[in-house]
Amino acid sequence: xxxxxxxxxxxxxxxxxxxxxxxxxxxxxxxxxxxxxxxxxxxxxxxxxxxxxxxxxxxxxxxxxxxxxxxxxxxxxxxxxxxxxxxxxxxxxxxxxxxxxxxxxxxxxxxxxxxxxxxxxxxxxxxxxxxxxxxxxxxxxxxxxxxxxxxxxxxxxxxxxxxxxxxxxxxxxxxxxxxxxxxxxxxxxxxxxxxxxxxxxxxxxxxxxxxxxxxxxxxxxxxxxxxxxxxxxxxxxxxxxxxxxxxxxxxxxxxxxxxxxxxxxxxxxxxxxxxxxxxxxxxxxxxxxxxxxxxxxxxxxxxxxxxxxxxxxxxxxxxxxxxxxxxxxxxxxxxxxxxxxxxxxxxxxxxxxxxxxxxxxxxxxxxxxxxxxxxxxxxxxxxxxxxxxxxxxxxxxxxxxxxxxxxxxxxxxxxxxxxxxxxxxxxxxxxxxxxxxxxxxxxxxxxxxxx
Numbered sequence: 001x002x003x004x005x006x007x008x009x010x011x012x013x014x015x016x017x018x019x020x021x022x023x024x025x026x027x028x029x030x031x032x033x034x035x036x037x038x039x040x041x042x043x044x045x046x047x048x049x050x051x052x053x054x055x056x057x058x059x060x061x062x063x064x065x066x067x068x069x070x071x072x073x074x075x076x077x078x079x080x081x082x083x084x085x086x087x088x089x090x091x092x093x094x095x096x097x098x099x100x101x102x103x104x105x106x107x108x109x110x111x112x113x114x115x116x117x118x119x120x121x122x123x124x125x126x127x128x129x130x131x132x133x134x135x136x137x138x139x140x141x142x143x144x145x146x147x148x149x150x151x152x153x154x155x156x157x158x159x160x161x162x163x164x165x166x167x168x169x170x171x172x173x174x175x176x177x178x179x180x181x182x183x184x185x186x187x188x189x190x191x192x193x194x195x196x197x198x199x200x201x202x203x204x205x206x207x208x209x210x211x212x213x214x215x216x217x218x219x220x221x222x223x224x225x226x227x228x229x230x231x232x233x234x235x236x237x238x239x240x241x242x243x244x245x246x247x248x249x250x251x252x253x254x255x256x257x258x259x260x261x262x263x264x265x266x267x268x269x270x271x272x273x274x275x276x277x278x279x280x281x282x283x284x285x286x287x288x289x290x291x292x293x294x295x296x297x298x299x300x301x302x303x304x305x306x307x308x309x310x311x312x313x314x315x316x317x318x319x320x321x322x323x324x325x326x327x328x329x330x331x332x333x334x335x336x337x338x339x340x341x342x343x344x345x346x347x348x349x350x351x352x353x354x355x356x357x358x359x360x361x362x363x364x365x366x367x368x369x370x371x372x373x374x375x376x377x378x379x380x381x382x383x384x385x386x387x388x389x390x391x392x393x394x395x396x397x398x399x400x401x402x403x404x405x406x407x408x409x410x411x412x413x414x415x416x417x418x419x420x421x422x423x424x425x426x427x428x429x430x431x432x433x434x435x436x437x438x439x440x441x442x443x444x445x446x447x448x449x450x451x
Contacts, residue, residue, distance in 0.1 A: 097125035097133050098152075106153050110232040119228065121148065127285070129305070131155050131196060136238055137228075145238040146225050149199070156197050159190050188418045192281075196307035199234040205306040206236060212275060213303075218263045220290065220302045241288025241302040244433045249289050252299070254437065260289065260299055261389070261436030266443050267301075268427050272324075272420075273447040276317050280419040281308035282426025284433065310419050316342070320420070325451045327365045328444065330373060335361070342414055353408050360401045364424070366394055368441050385439035389431040 100123035108116065120138040127134035132151040139146060163186050196202065203224045210221040220239055228235035242249050249257075271278040279286075288302035312320075319341045326335025335358070339345050345354055362375060367387040369376050380394075381387050431438075 097128045100124075100135075103133060103135070103150050107150050107233065109153075110150070110230065111228065115228055119146075119148070131193070137235075139225075146228065146235050147222065147238045148228065149234040149236075151197070151199060151232040156194070159193050163190055184415070184418055188415070188422075192308055192419075198231055199229065199307075200231045202307040203229050203234055205309045206234075208277070209279070209303065209306050209309065212277070218300060219267065220300050222304065239288070239290075239302050239304075241290045243284055244287060244289055244430060245284065246289070248291060250435075252291065254435075256299055257434045258436055258438050260301060261431050261434045261438050262443060264301060264430060264434075265427060265438075265440055268423070269444055269447045271423075272317070273321060273450060276314070277309060277311055278420070278423055279303070279306055279309045280423050281305060282423050282430065284430065287430065308419075310416075312416055316414065316416055321451045323361070324365070325448045327361050328368045328441075328448065330362075330375065332358070350408075356401065356404045356408075360398065360405075363394065363398050363401060368444055370441055381441075385441055386437050387440060388437050389428065390435040390437075395428070 103125075104121075104123075118140055120140055122136045124135075125133045126136050126147070129149070132149050134147050134149045137146050137148045138144070203226065206222065207224050210223055213219045213221050220241075222236035222239050225235035225237070286303070286305045288304065290300040290302060292298040292300075319338045322334055323338035323342065326332065326338060336345070336354070339357070339361070345357060366375075366380055367389065369381045371379075371381050371383050371385055373381070380392065
């Protein structure tokens with residue numbers, strides 16, 4: 001954290017103060033948009049400036065708004081201008097922190113003074129999240145370093161009003177293209193926000209994930225320090241590392257980056273096919289890389305933030321696995337049976353609609369095709385089975401296909417699909433950042449054999 005970086009000195013936690021701030025933002029956006037009509041300002045320039053301003057406001061108001069910005073940066077990868085999406089992406093790990101004296105005041109209402117006295121807490125924040133910020137602390141008696149996540153006050157009280165206001169702001173500011181309905185996204189934001197506000201629940205999820213991976217040295221999961229944790233404070237072992245887009249990570253050999261990518265995607269398959277326990281908030285800020293100083297390539301992935309970890313019903317996840325398998329191995333009867341059981345299609349749907357749905361789903365699994373797959377006419381998958389996760393236009397092709405759904409009366413997808421879509425998008429982005437060139441089919445095949 002730069003010493004010169006501005007910090008916030010006041011938390012707008014009441015519904016009234018946040019509503020006034022949001023109303024001001026909305027009015028300003030409307031005025032600016034009207035002025036573009038007078039000055040003939042290009043709409044792209046207006047959208048860019050608006051997104052930068054909104055990202056700043058979201059980062060300062062925290063809560064639902066910051067979470068929305070994080071999620072829109074994932075969904076907006078291919079329908080927002082690059083500069084606009086870059087501003088939203090900054091919210092994933094670089095929003096403005098609050099001054100320590102502000103956070104300390106609230107910490108003393110969450111944690112007993114005797115416990116606080118046991119800790120030497122660094123006043124410089126090492127991470128800011130949508131609902132709290134993290135400080136490095138040292139347990140005085142042992143010297144152990146812990147990460148102390150402290151929740152912002154009253155963020156639970158403003159969720160509904162925040163999201164309602166946000167919908168209006170995004171409409172007035174013209175940031176989202178017309179015709180894109182994000183109602184389900186906003187419903188997910190509210191649902192996930194309420195889940196993530198309970199740090200006691202997050203501690204349980206973190207510990208469960210730790211137990212699942214404690215014997216696998218490719219991954220590192222922090223342990224929970226229950227003594228300093230409760231519903232609004234979460235203490236875990238502090239684990240150092242670098243983000244995937246850090247220059248040092250980008251500078252390692254392709255072979256090492258590919259091993260990291262293979263380990264990352266294998267973990268994703270374990271979540272879906274073995275555990276039914278999925279960390280559904282996969283933005284880059286929730287992962288670190290520990291590089292092996294010996295240079296032998298025994299690099300490890302640090303996994304953080306399990307508040308959004310989700311367990312699905314056996315019925316839902318069972319059909320989802322079959323749908324994935326059918327799409328990957330090009331088994332159309334299996335694919336359509338699972339899709340119908342999940343409610344994506346029904347007997348009344350036209351053949352045109354079914355074909356678009358099929359094309360959309362089969363495109364999304366392109367990285368897992370075999371080289372001999374009849375769909376691989378353009379050799380997107382190389383002869384050796386590798387797929388280039390960086391140098392491809394798959395996301396834009398998928399979006400282009402999805403836009404054809406507008407020609408039909410759509411049914412909302414299963415709510416749980418929003419969590420899994422977010423996970424899948426995050427996995428793709430992570431592998432793209434690593435510039436992975438790997439054979440993902442050989443990794444997923446053993447999992448598909450179980451279905």
